Amino acid sequence: MTRAQQLTPEELRGLFLFEDLTEDQLAWVADNGDVVECPAGAEVSVEGEPAECFFVLLEGSLSMVRLVGGSEVETVRTDHRGVYSGAVQFYFGDRLEQRYPATVRAVTDCRFLTLPAQPFAAVFRQWYPMAVHLLEGMFVGQRNSAELVGQRERLLALGKLTAGLTHELNNPAAAAARAAAALRERFAGMRHKLALLSEKKLDGEVLRALTGLQEEFIARIPGTPDLSALERSDREDALGDWLDRRGVAQPWELAGVFVAAGLGPEDLERVAAAVAPSFLEPALRWLSYTVESETLLAEIADSTGRISSLVDAAKQYSQMDRMPHQPTDLRAGLDATLVMLGAKIAPGVTVVKDYDADLPPVPAYAGELNQVWTNLIHNALDAMAGEGTLTLRTARDGDCALVEIVDTGPGIPAELTSRVFEPFFSTKPVGQGTGLGLDVSWRIVVKRHGGDLRVTSRPGDTRFQVVLPLTEPTSPA
Structure with a gap:
């Protein structure tokens, strides 16, 4: 940029920004404003640098660009005489650190009137004290309002997220609690049935056979296929009929447990072959408690794993244990x-x-x-x-x-x-x-x-x- 002559008060009055100034005010602008010439392609102001001047276009065409994602994006292109840029909030003076919000570049050879931001702020406050208060109030008010509403927006979002997370956590937590309560009952039943088996003086070979079947049945639980409601009902009916024919009381209770573990009549036939008929029902109920206990433990593990995953997701979302950048x-x-x-x-x-x-x-x-x-x-x-x-x-x-x-x-x-x-x-x-x-x-x-x-x-x-x-x-x- 090269400096040229200053404008006269009469020339300044031809610009819409200054047309209503008094003679003294025009004289101040004329004395303090410099006319600079910028060749095509020259940068008048650079985005992010300290805003030191207020620019008014006198002649030529300018372009205003912003840096977005490492690339320049043009936001304004104009040749309208009198448009202004640069330190547009000069009226704050040194009470607000200002930087150029965009890069202004001369598209053609241009002439600008430049006014130093700090001196212009001081005299502008004297000329228009009420206007300065209104401008400052509007700027500060909008900024504070945006911050308050933004905080409210974040709180509302946090409330929604908290409600959602609570809902997501409640389901596995409740499932784990129910499974733990049921598991306590199954362990009590297992101890009771084991006592009944021992009272009947079960042979050691038979007990070893039962514990072997127990381990085999438990090992098959993780690979149990998912069944449709109709398939499950048919298998429970078939197993219930098998149990009923062997005089087992309330066969539907055991049928539901064994079918859920992937067991069928052919598996229970092996149990019947291992024990005497008088031992069959206590043996089956002991095995059912064992199988159901394993199923409940898997449910607890799944539920607590889900809770752990949700907590990890919450930590990832909040970045609570990570560096900000x-x-x-x-x-x-x-x-x-x-x-x-x-x-x-x-x-x-x-x-x-x-x-x-x-x-x-x-x-x-x-x-x-x-x-x-x-x-x-x-x-x-x-x-x-x-x-x-x-x-x-x-x-x-x-x-x-x-x-x-x-x-x-x-x-x-x-x-x-x-x-x-x-x-x-x-x-x-x-x-x-x-x-x-x-x-x-x-x-x-x-x-x-x-x-x-x-x-x-x-x-x-x-x-x-x-x-x-x-x-x-x-x-x-």
């Missing part, structure tokens, strides 16, 4: 979020995972990205209203990782897709959303990680795409 497996975060939202996923929703197994870890704030996945998946589930397909996809996109959250809902109207990331904007009915979920997600992805968040939508195919750099940014957020 670290190489992050995006697939693990997506899976953990699905677990946390398990109660929200209706039976009519099919979840499809299309993960790139070769996608490398992404340098990221994993806990914050999980908040993004929560917002996007939650919105997708709401859009489908209990019926449809939710697809989670990860892939490599050049030097970036791509995550897609796709739903088969009715879609977002074309005229609204450009607004979905605006603060407080929501397509949901009043009272069902704060309108900050996508704004928070956009700030996490774009501002915090230097990525990009975009959406395409048509009926039956709405996809939110998150693009994240695979390498550390040169200047972390």
